[in-house]
Amino acid sequence: MELRRLGRTGLHVSALGLGTMTWGRDTDAQDAAQQLRDFRLAGGTFLDTAGSYGDGASEEILGGLLGSVVDRDEVVVATKGGLRRTPSGMVVDSSRGALLASIDASLERLGTDHVDLFLVQAPDPHTPVEETVSALRHMVTTGRARYVGLANHAGWHTGYAAAALRVGGEAELAALEVEHSLLNRDCELDLVAATQALGVGLLTWSALGRGVLTGKYRRTLPADSRGASSHMSGFVEPYLDARGSAIVDAVCTAAAGLGRAPLEVALSWVLGRSYVSSAIVGARTPGQLRESLGALDLTLPGAVSSALDEVSDPSSDFADSYA
Incomplete structure (x- = not known):
């Protein structure tokens, strides 16, 4: 598997990243171990988790596999913090105290003295950027994290944090x-340009459109799918609209013409973006992960890539919103 440089750092990550959001909830430790074996066998190195995934269960499972299934120094471990559970539910908290407590708890669950990358999971409107940045800087200077970054933040926020860190x-x-x-190309409207100007690596999640680009929702709602589950249906539903259906149909048509699976076409499209350092896929089962790994040998013909670009063009939606 290709290794790509993360921004202008010296860190390299595998083109495909292994997401672990389902670990400890929909994926048990045995299946997680098999996923990790298959991923490493394919040359994958980048593992993405978070303290909020399964209330820490994802990190605990991964921690149990580091050293037993894979050597710690063979992989790049990224985790996230900034979401804190309270009696009334999950809240965003990227204050200095919350972030430092979060990474310490993550390190304990992962059974390691550092993570390769720590990301602030969501923007916190109640905490000054400078305070969040001070916590990130402290993680690096104390060795808790080798590198730091953000997740799900706007372009201006990314630029502000980058400048404050420097x-x-x-x-x-x-x-x-x-x-x-x-199904979601919003980052192309400003984030891609921002990350390239700042020298920041772009990691992407849900390359398969929350599972919708597999084509499994075209005719029905599978009983064992995320869309049918009580805790994930709201996550999938936004893409089950007319626009999403048109894009999925285009992907399935391209897949039929190439003799490949729809998910391979959709994933190959993301992997072909020069600005993507790693495309993270989260699989519930080892079989699902193997299907994603099958996309690694596919390079889309130019005509197919252009057709998919056109049918999913985000600029038309952006223009329509100001019409």
Whole structure:
């Protein structure tokens, strides 16, 4: 598997990243171990988790596999913080105290003394950027994190944080992680240009459009799918509209012409974006992950890629919103 440089850092990540959001909830430890074996066998190195995934269960499972299934130094481990559970539910909290407590808890669950990358999971309107940045800088200077970044933040926020980090001199913003697929190309409107100008690596999640680009929702709602589950149906539903159906139909038509699976076409499209450092896929089962790994040998013909670009063009939606 291709290794790509993360922004202008010296860190390299595999073109395909292994997401672990389902681990500890929909994916048990045995299946997680098999996923990790298959991923490493394919040359994958980048593992993406978060303290909020399964209330820490994802990190605990991954921690149990580091050293047993894979050597710690063979992989790049990224985790996220900034979401805190309270009696009334999950809240965003990227204050210095919350972030430092979060990474310490993550390190304990992962059974390691550092993560390769720590990301602030969501923007916090109640905490000054400078305070969040001070926590990130402290993680680097104390060795808790080798690199730091943001997830799901706007372009202006990314630029502000990058500039604030550089003032201290001890750390730089290494990465921004956002959703990106044929069904969601919003990052192309400003984030891609921002990350390239700042020298920040772009990590993308849900390359398969929350599972919709597999084509499994074209005719029905599978009983064992995310769309039918009580805790994930709201996550999938936004893409089950007319626009989403048109894009999925185009992907399925292209897949039929190439003799490949729709998910391979959709994933190959993301992997073909030169600005993507790593496209993260989260699979519930080892079989699903193997299907995603099958996309690694597919390069879309120019005509197919252009057709998919056109049918999913985000600029037309952006223009329509101001019409």
